[in-house]
Amino acid sequence: xxxxxxxxxxxxxxxxxxxxxxxxxxxxxxxxxxxxxxxxxxxxxxxxxxxxxxxxxxxxxxxxxxxxxxxxxxxxxxxxxxxxxxxxxxxxxxxxxxxxxxxxxxxxxxxxxxxxxxxxxxxxxxxxxxxxxxxxxxxxxxxxxxxxxxxxxxxxxxxxxxxxxxxxxxxxxxxxxxxxxxxxxxxxxxxxxxxxxxxxxxxxxxxxxxxxxxxxxxxxxxxxxxxxxxxxxxxxxxxxxxxxxxxxxxxxxxxxxxxxxxxxxxxxxxxxxxxxxxxxxxxxxxxxxxxxxxxxxxxxxxxxxxxxxxxxxxxxxxxxxxxxxxxxxxxxxxxxxxxxxxxxxxxxxxxxxxxxxxxxxxxxxxxxxxxxx
Amino acid sequence: xxxxxxxxxxxxxxxxxxxxxxxxxxxxxxxxxxxxxxxxxxxxxxxxxxxxxxxxxxxxxxxxxxxxxxxxxxxxxxxxxxxxxxxxxxxxxxxxxxxxxxxxxxxxxxxxxxxxxxxxxxxxxxxxxxxxxxxxxxxxxxxxxxxxxxxxxxxxxxxxxxxxxx
Amino acid sequence: xxxxxxxxxxxxxxxxxxxxxxxxxxxxxxxxxxxxxxxxxxxxxxxxxxxxxxxxxxxxxxxxxxxxxxxxxxxxxxxxxxxxxxxxxxxxxxxxxxxxxxxxxxxxxxxxxxxxxxxxxxxxxxxxxxxxxxxxxxxxxxxxxxxxxxxxxxxxxxxxxxxxxxxxxxxxxxxxxxxxxxxxxxxxxxxxxxxxxxxxxxxxxxxxxxxxxxxxxxxxxxxxxxxxxxxxxxxxxxxxxxxxxxxxxxxxxxxxxxxxxxxxxxxxxxxxxxxxxxxxxxxxxxxxxxxxxxxxxxxxxxxxxxxxxxxxxxxxxxxxxxxxxxxxxxxxxxxxxxxxxxxxxxxxxxxxxxxxxxxxxxxxxxxxx
Numbered sequence: 020x021x022x023x024x025x026x027x028x029x030x031x032x033x034x035x036x037x038x039x040x041x042x043x044x045x046x047x048x049x050x051x052x053x054x055x056x057x058x059x060x061x062x063x064x065x066x067x068x069x070x071x072x073x074x075x076x077x078x079x080x081x082x083x084x085x086x087x088x089x090x091x092x093x094x095x096x097x098x099x100x101x102x103x104x105x106x107x108x109x110x111x112x113x114x115x116x117x118x119x120x121x122x123x124x125x126x127x128x129x130x131x132x133x134x135x136x137x138x139x140x141x142x143x144x145x146x147x148x149x150x151x152x153x154x155x156x157x158x159x160x161x162x163x164x165x166x167x168x169x170x171x172x173x174x175x176x177x178x179x180x181x182x183x184x185x186x187x188x189x190x191x192x193x194x195x196x197x198x199x200x201x202x203x204x205x206x207x208x209x210x211x212x213x214x215x216x217x218x219x220x221x222x223x224x225x226x227x228x229x230x231x232x233x234x235x236x237x238x239x240x241x242x243x244x245x246x247x248x249x250x251x252x253x254x255x256x257x258x259x260x261x262x263x264x265x266x267x268x269x270x271x272x273x274x275x276x277x278x279x280x281x282x283x284x285x286x287x288x289x290x291x292x293x294x295x296x297x298x299x300x301x302x303x304x305x306x307x308x309x310x311x312x313x314x315x316x317x318x319x320x321x322x323x324x325x326x327x328x329x330x331x332x333x334x335x336x337x338x339x340x341x342x343x344x345x346x347x348x349x350x351x352x353x354x355x356x357x358x359x360x361x362x363x364x365x366x367x368x369x370x371x372x373x374x375x376x377x378x379x380x381x382x383x384x385x386x387x388x389x390x391x392x
Numbered sequence: 393x394x395x396x397x398x399x400x401x402x403x404x405x406x407x408x409x410x411x412x413x414x415x416x417x418x419x420x421x422x423x424x425x426x427x428x429x430x431x432x433x434x435x436x437x438x439x440x441x442x443x444x445x446x447x448x449x450x451x452x453x454x455x456x457x458x459x460x461x462x463x464x465x466x467x468x469x470x471x472x473x474x475x476x477x478x479x480x481x482x483x484x485x486x487x488x489x490x491x492x493x494x495x496x497x498x499x500x501x502x503x504x505x506x507x508x509x510x511x512x513x514x515x516x517x518x519x520x521x522x523x524x525x526x527x528x529x530x531x532x533x534x535x536x537x538x539x540x541x542x543x544x545x546x547x548x549x550x551x552x553x554x555x556x557x558x
Numbered sequence: 559x560x561x562x563x564x565x566x567x568x569x570x571x572x573x574x575x576x577x578x579x580x581x582x583x584x585x586x587x588x589x590x591x592x593x594x595x596x597x598x599x600x601x602x603x604x605x606x607x608x609x610x611x612x613x614x615x616x617x618x619x620x621x622x623x624x625x626x627x628x629x630x631x632x633x634x635x636x637x638x639x640x641x642x643x644x645x646x647x648x649x650x651x652x653x654x655x656x657x658x659x660x661x662x663x664x665x666x667x668x669x670x671x672x673x674x675x676x677x678x679x680x681x682x683x684x685x686x687x688x689x690x691x692x693x694x695x696x697x698x699x700x701x702x703x704x705x706x707x708x709x710x711x712x713x714x715x716x717x718x719x720x721x722x723x724x725x726x727x728x729x730x731x732x733x734x735x736x737x738x739x740x741x742x743x744x745x746x747x748x749x750x751x752x753x754x755x756x757x758x759x760x761x762x763x764x765x766x767x768x769x770x771x772x773x774x775x776x777x778x779x780x781x782x783x784x785x786x787x788x789x790x791x792x793x794x795x796x797x798x799x800x801x802x803x804x805x806x807x808x809x810x811x812x813x814x815x816x817x818x819x820x821x822x823x824x825x826x827x828x829x830x831x832x833x834x835x836x837x838x839x840x841x842x843x844x845x846x847x848x849x850x851x852x853x854x855x856x857x858x859x860x861x862x863x864x865x866x867x868x869x870x871x872x873x874x875x876x877x878x879x880x881x882x883x884x885x886x887x888x889x890x891x892x893x894x895x896x897x898x899x900x901x902x903x904x905x906x907x908x909x910x911x912x913x914x915x916x917x918x919x920x921x922x923x924x925x926x927x
Contacts, residue, residue: 033709042790055927080456081453081454145787147787149859151613152612152856155614156613156614170430173432174434179490191431193545197551215404218400219401219858221859221860225859229922316490317453370924374859374862377788402853406853406856409612409856412611417611
């Protein structure tokens with residue numbers, strides 16, 4: 020026994036600080052990784068570098084004035100944030116949204132899902148080490164979606180488009196034809212993209228079986244969205260708790276069994292196809308009529324509380340509002356998808372190499388704006 | 393790592409990548425090529441109309457950042473408010489457009505111009521006449537559909553493949 | 559082989575120079591250095607432009623006509639930057655590392671023929687010299703990793719050492735196949751012997767050599783020592799200014815040197831119709847370099863254990879079998895036309911790749927902790 024110990028080389032683990040300034044931590048995330056050679060034995064996530072105190076700021080703003088702040092939570096899918104917040108306030112104040120408003124909301128939210136998954140998939144390849152090509156192909160299409168949003172609300176990233184009781188402005192007349200023209204382009208592109216990367220040996224080698232998140236762990240950690248669906252949990256709030264008018268559309272919920280990085284990639288691709296399907300149905304059904312309920316800009320909702328959750332592109336996004344009857348919420352709380360999805364990161368990366376640490380982290384698809392709020 | 397398809401996946405990837413060499417790049421050579429921006433564009437600055445403004449300060453109340461400062465005096469002869477100071481600190485403005493939406497007299501507009509960067513922070517604070525409409529400060533169609541109709545149509549990337557550099 | 563002694567070639571034959579050897583040495587030293595610098599500038603421009611095109615971008619197009627001056631502008635920028643040395647760095651090692659990494663790349667060009675016999679030194683062990691010398695760059699890289707006093711750098715450098723040690727073996731075995739077919743170690747004789755380009759005679763050898771060369775010079779998908787998404791910049795994380803420029807130069811010079819070696823070994827070097835020989839060499843070099851860019855465009859990076867697995871479980875057995883098969887062919891049909899080799903070897907390469915792909919499998923790479 021002693022001889023083997025003497026012969027063994029003395030090794031010791033060392034701590035590698037990854038982030039907050041690192042090319043692939045998706046913002047300012049920081050991990051203190053304990054490494055044994057190349058193998059990650061433990062990580063300690065550190066965050067809070069992007070904390071802006073949005074929950075506290077919101078307590079001093081009018082209910083309408085909070086909407087621009089929700090844009091800045093998950094800055095890759097502001098429309099979904101807007102939608103979730105507006106649903107919560109509408110529930111609180113008992114506002115009924117007109118039909119056309121609901122359809123516009125669905126169209127924008129689904130376009131937002133496409134745009135978000137474009138970034139999620141593209142950035143994931145970048146984390147795997149592909150030199151920007153899959154990323155830029157995806158960005159090319161995201162740019163087209165952002166262009167449509169620009170036409171709708173005048174800005175590319177911070178839309179501030181939805182209002183309590185509808186949306187801020189009606190659709191421009193050229194918007195729906197433009198969406199109709201964009202969808203076939205996107206479908207064609209998705210086919211090409213799948214052809215491009217799905218069988219790439221190196222990508223398959225890097226992603227299949229890597230960073231497995233078991234079904235039990237996913238449920239225990241409260242993981243939602245594409246990450247949970249890749250682990251085989253068929254949970255989608257659009258189906259399970261239909262908000263807005265999602266019960267009117269036909270779509271499937273893609274799931275996968277293994278819960279590895281490849282599944283997380285492939286579930287997202289299939290979700291994009293389903294979003295295209297919803298959009299195709301929605302743009303045919305958009306009715307005429309008012310797009311916004313008659314709600315004043317400063318509202319006084321009755322005292323009480325409400326919680327509304329939506330299926331944001333990253334998972335379940337919830338808004339909890341407590342009102343004391345004044346013009347501003349008494350307490351404003353967000354259930355951030357990204358933060359809760361990060362919960363399983365330590366279990367997913369232990370035992371893998373440094374390269375996998377980055378890749379698994381990328382496959383969860385987080386936004387630091389939402390983690391730190 | 394396995395070669396299930398005998399390296400066919402790599403060949404597929406190569407074939408797609410090479411096709412893009414002959415396709416048009418979806419980028420714009422900015423200073424020379426300019427795409428038309430959105431008709432509802434929320435540009436860097438606010439445009440204020442002195443004639444229509446009644447000094448009600450609804451915009452200041454709607455602003456989530458509190459960047460609008462408005463001082464009014466009572467004009468006894470005409471029996472109405474007179475706006476003495478209308479000051480916007482553009483440095484703090486987040487261009488959300490809620491003030492434009494709130495204005496009951498259509499006296500406030502988002503700017504249509506861009507490239508309005510300043511060298512000093514103090515220049516970002518704009519007061520009274522600096523906020524009026526001028527050829528350098530055109531008005532955007534945000535929340536004003538009648539103005540939006542007159543503006544040039546937005547160039548959409550889905551329709552326009554950017555042509556070669558001139 | 560007798561060198562052709564006609565026309566323009568007369569002036570570059572060593573024996574015709576006044577003062578014989580030294581003038582020849584001076585002339586070719588200048589030629590090699592200038593050639594390499596110009597080629598590197600061309601390569602940087604070419605890579606950025608070609609990659610941009612494949613990524614639906616345009617690439618650099620502002621500095622000079624078609625952005626041709628972009629690499630020069632970059633060089634000027636990087637030379638004017640402050641040279642920062644970290645406080646905990648091993649100063650001497652940190653200082654020497656770029657120099658040591660840079661020298662061997664120049665040495666590779668000494669034995670590459672630009673024309674029949676037109677090279678700095680027609681060593682009769684030319685290809686062996688290249689193999690020996692090109693590994694020295696690894697010492698420089700490891701010195702950079704160690705001397706920086708940075709964990710990222712150290713990880714990158716250690717990955718590089720592991721990769722180079724493993725990939726030397728399939729690379730040398732692939733070269734041996736070529737040497738057997740051509741019957742010489744001298745680069746000039748190898749070119750002269752290639753009546754049919756060796757890529758047809760040794761198709762598997764070409765694939766193996768190309769893969770191993772990519773790993774050797776850390777081109778994607780084997781660029782683990784830089785690994786921009788994991789290790790920020792790998793071994794040159796702590797380098798800036800002039801020294802960073804040296805490493806950047808080394809990266810592209812190595813790529814160009816390896817492309818030149820591949821085009822000499824497998825694509826019949828300077829030989830070709832109509833155009834002057836040196837132009838043929840440049841064209842072929844850039845063609846091989848384009849293949850590297852093309853692969854880099856689409857490939858994610860392999861993991862370190864997969865890198866090792868690929869070398870030892872896939873490339874190494876294939877290289878050994880290829881070597882034996884070539885040896886048997888050369889012994890069995892010494893006088894046969896090379897076209898027979900072409901047919902047999904292409905079939906053999908297909909079969910071996912098929913078989914190797916079936917049998918090849920690396921582990922998952924997870925360690926229980």
